[in-house]
Amino acid sequence: MPVERARPADHTGEVVAAAIIVDGRLLLAQRTRPPELAGQWELPGGKAEAGETADDALRRELREELGVEVSGGDRIGEDVPLPDGRVLRAYRVELVSGTPVALDHAELRWVDGRELGEIDLVGNDRGWVPDLRLHLKGW
Numbered sequence: 291m292p293v294e295r296a297r298p299a300d301h302t303g304e305v306v307a308a309a310i311i312v313d314g315r316l317l318l319a320q321r322t323r324p325p326e327l328a329g330q331w332e333l334p335g336g337k338a339e340a341g342e343t344a345d346d347a348l349r350r351e352l353r354e355e356l357g358v359e360v361s362g363g364d365r366i367g368e369d370v371p372l373p374d375g376r377v378l379r380a381y382r383v384e385l386v387s388g389t390p391v392a393l394d395h396a397e398l399r400w401v402d403g404r405e406l407g408e409i410d411l412v413g414n415d416r417g418w419v420p421d422l423r424l425h426l427k428g429w
């Protein structure tokens with residue numbers, strides 16, 4: 291039998307995360323996987339595909355994960371280097387149409403600045419809290 295060679299992993303590229311803020315509250319999504327992150331909350335997003343700009347990736351990911359159309363956005367917070375060599379970046383995006391639904395997450399929640407500090411965020415997103423709070427009410 292021929293031995294199938296594993297395709298080399300893509301150790302470059304961007305993972306985009308969306309800060310959707312409405313009336314001073316930020317939308318967070320609760321992960322279902324992998325097991326070590328299940329139950330923790332994150333800014334929704336995911337890996338940009340080959341040839342996609344960050345904008346393209348944000349629009350596609352949020353359509354897939356939340357069923358909404360977005361536009362934007364400006365960078366928010368610092369780059370987060372991921373262990374696989376990718377870089378995680380947050381962007382402020384605006385809702386253009388639709389109401390967010392948890393299509394790929396356990397649950398969604400809108401949090402104010404105080405709640406953002408108390409919720410169990412995924413480790414990678416925690417460094418963004420001070421930057422995010424500048425746009426939130428209630429802290």
Ligand code: C5P
Nearest residue numbers: 305307332333334335336337412414415
């Ligand atoms: O969601 P997905 O598994 O496609 O995300 C790709 C990688 O980016 C994962 O390692 C995930 O933990 C990370 N990520 C993150 N914070 C986010 C979105 C994704 O740490 N807000």
